[in-house]
Amino acid sequence: MPAAVKVMGIVNVTPDSFSDGGRYLDPGEALAHARRLIAAGADILDIGAESTRPGAEPVGEDEEIARAVPLIAAIRAESDVAISIDTMKPRVARAAAAAGASIWNDVAALRFSPDAPQVAAELGCEVVLMHMQGEPRTMQADPQYGDVVAEVRAFLAERAQAAMAAGVAREKIWLDPGIGFGKRLEHNLALLAHLEEIAGLGFPVLLGVSRKRFVAALDPAAGQAPDARLAGSLAAALAGVQAGAGALRVHDVAETVQALKVWDAIAAAR
């Protein structure tokens, strides 16, 4: 049987993330939310202090560190849950690792600055390499691909090679197709429909579909509110698991854990 799928719960300490921006900017609120996600069964907590939603404005490094590091330290002081830092910036990753994070979740796949791959190697942490076309501020303006699956696959293979060339151990690398990052609906669907092509590269795959816009695009009647996208998010997540995803980045941890329990029980009964 394949290893159990890990659930990564999202904790955003940002004023502007697409689904929960502003809700957990207060440190006490963020810690309370982290505790709820741990209680709900999260294997990993993903701490994000800079929104990467389409159109988001960049945040300064010092501000990002000031938002994320005290929260990471507070979680680490009371729990041994795995902690990832969702950042593109090596200095933020370094500060987060010093405070107790063991995973660098990088939507820029170690391309933000030339020293990023070396820093990842030096930290010895796990690294998530995600595909994004363009950069958050402008990525949804006019995304273009010939063959999106082949291009994302080739990009991720190249970034994994770059990470390993800098000294990141092969077994520390995760790949992520970057659903919604410089992609139209048809691109997101092609990647979800052919996720086994990405899994076939031989690295574990992290998938982030939770509450994303493609769900609303497929069900306009549900309206645009991100928390009205749970059912569609679970459908996409389970399709991803079937195609080989090893971890799911989600807002709704309890619901995802339940879906996986049912999924696993059916698989075990086969």
Ligand code: HH2
């Ligand atoms: N999606 C977002 C952020 N970070 N990291 C990975 N590896 N994969 C993803 O799909 C992914 C990610 C979404 O952006 P954001 O605006 O920060 O919103 P939220 O964190 O609420 O999902």
